[in-house]
Amino acid sequence: MVDDHAIVTETLSLRLAGVPGLVMIGRFTTDYPDLLREIATLYPDVTTVEIEPLGPATGTVLEAIHAACPRGQLVVLTASNDTSLAVLAAQAGASAWVAKSSTLEHLALVLSGVCDGHAWYPPEHLGAILRVLRSDAGSRQGATRSLDMLTRRQQEVMREIVAGKPYQQIASDLAIAEKTVRTHAANIFAKLNVHTRRQAVEVAERALCGGTPAASGPVRLV
Numbered sequence: 001m002v003d004d005h006a007i008v009t010e011t012l013s014l015r016l017a018g019v020p021g022l023v024m025i026g027r028f029t030t031d032y033p034d035l036l037r038e039i040a041t042l043y044p045d046v047t048t049v050e051i052e053p054l055g056p057a058t059g060t061v062l063e064a065i066h067a068a069c070p071r072g073q074l075v076v077l078t079a080s081n082d083t084s085l086a087v088l089a090a091q092a093g094a095s096a097w098v099a100k101s102s103t104l105e106h107l108a109l110v111l112s113g114v115c116d117g118h119a120w121y122p123p124e125h126l127g128a129i130l131r132v133l134r135s136d137a138g139s140r141q142g143a144t145r146s147l148d149m150l151t152r153r154q155q156e157v158m159r160e161i162v163a164g165k166p167y168q169q170i171a172s173d174l175a176i177a178e179k180t181v182r183t184h185a186a187n188i189f190a191k192l193n194v195h196t197r198r199q200a201v202e203v204a205e206r207a208l209c210g211g212t213p214a215a216s217g218p219v220r221l222v
Contacts, residue, residue, distance in 0.1 A: 035065075043071075075094065092198065
């Protein structure tokens with residue numbers, strides 16, 4: 001769990017401890033300097049994030065968290081009711097938006113449900129989210145067709161990115177320089193007409209991986 005108030009994560013961790021199927025493995029403040037490294041190390045099934053203090057940076061921060069744990073689910077747990085932030089969260093791959101005024105039972109249901117492919121957003125945000133996502137989907141269709149434009153090496157790099165590996169690891173696996181990996185990644189993003197790893201993975205997973213497997217066993221929560 002990631003929140004700007006430590007007392008919130010401490011209180012929720014105690015209350016969620018009694019929920020069957022949920023295991024709390026970490027809690028951090030939003031400004032914790034090693035947040036991404038901790039998430040990459042713990043590799044949780046679900047990360048909850050309070051996005052209210054992030055404001056316009058919501059999309060960027062959620063993208064970074066997803067890059068640190070590509071197979072994990074993102075759930076916004078927030079006091080905000082800002083539709084523009086809900087749109088940014090959805091674009092960044094957040095599976096759910098839960099108000100802090102919700103019951104503990106609803107939160108537990110969402111945390112378990114996102115691992116089974118479910119999504120939750122309040123009705124008041126859905127209109128704006130769907131309009132933006134439809135627009136994004138139209139542009140991604142052209143990007144999907146661009147996959148066959150990737151060179152063999154770029155396809156190798158893309159598969160490593162889809163696997164969630166950092167650039168340093170990709171360079172080691174492919175026996176090339178990290179700078180070369182970053183150059184390949186930039187060229188891949190340009191060909192796919194995307195701007196982030198998250199967007200590239202969304203395009204490539206459909207074509208190369210056939211989707212993301214659901215988690216099994218207890219949900220491991222940060």
